[in-house]
Amino acid sequence: MASPYKIRLYGDPVLRQVAKDVTDIDGKLAKVCDAMLETMYEEPGLGLAATQVGIQKRFFVYDFGEGPGTIINPVIQETRDEWIYEEGCLSVPGLHWDISRPKEIHITGYDLNGQEISIEADELQARLFQHELDHLEGILLIDRLDDETRKEAKITLREMFLDLDGSKAARTKSDASGGGVATNNEAEIRGDKGEPRRLFRSRSGGLSLP
Numbered sequence: 001m002a003s004p005y006k007i008r009l010y011g012d013p014v015l016r017q018v019a020k021d022v023t024d025i026d027g028k029l030a031k032v033c034d035a036m037l038e039t040m041y042e043e044p045g046l047g048l049a050a051t052q053v054g055i056q057k058r059f060f061v062y063d064f065g066e067g068p069g070t071i072i073n074p075v076i077q078e079t080r081d082e083w084i085y086e087e088g089c090l091s092v093p094g095l096h097w098d099i100s101r102p103k104e105i106h107i108t109g110y111d112l113n114g115q116e117i118s119i120e121a122d123e124l125q126a127r128l129f130q131h132e133l134d135h136l137e138g139i140l141l142i143d144r145l146d147d148e149t150r151k152e153a154k155i156t157l158r159e160m161f162l163d164l165d166g167s168k169a170a171r172t173k174s175d176a177s178g179g180g181v182a183t184n185n186e187a188e189i190r191g192d193k194g195e196p197r198r199l200f201r202s203r204s205g206g207l208s209l210p
């Protein structure tokens with residue numbers, strides 16, 4: 001079955017906009033979240049922000065294997081420590097970079113019942129929440145790279161997207177699952193570091209964590 005939503009890709013201006021607060025938590029929003037989860041599971045990914053499906057509102061869905069969750073109007077209250085880990089993004093398919101982020105966070109927001117939530121997250125969970133929150137701010141992974149790596153990444157992305165359809169932000173499922181071009185570019189940008197750990201997207205359908 002086709003995903004209810006098409007995931008917006010790098011180059012789509014919607015990914016660069018800052019999302020607005022959710023004002024109504026209702027059945028309509030719950031339905032949107034269900035459809036987003038379906039899209040996320042199909043990719044598969046661990047999380048999906050509203051902006052990635054073209055909705056300019058502050059919420060995201062996620063599932064670490066313990067069941068689906070939604071955080072509405074998320075705010076990071078506190079961060080602790082730093083760690084570097086390889087990170088990918090459904091909106092930048094096939095590419096992964098080492099990204100430094102706080103290791104532990106305290107995040108608050110609301111669930112789909114309108115109840116306040118407060119989560120102390122660390123490591124992967126903390127990373128995922130920060131990644132999704134970045135999306136709500138219009139920030140993408142390449143913004144988190146150092147200047148030189150970002151320059152290389154932009155060249156790679158330009159080549160990838162030109163090759164896909166001659167423009168931007170349009171693809172089919174088969175385009176996303178790694179044709180020769182994406183794979184070559186991935187190898188190029190990552191150097192020869194062996195099989196990447198796919199944090200938010202796995203072609204094999206499973207997560208492989210260290």
Ligand code: ZN
Nearest residue numbers: 088089090091
């Ligand atoms: Zn992402």
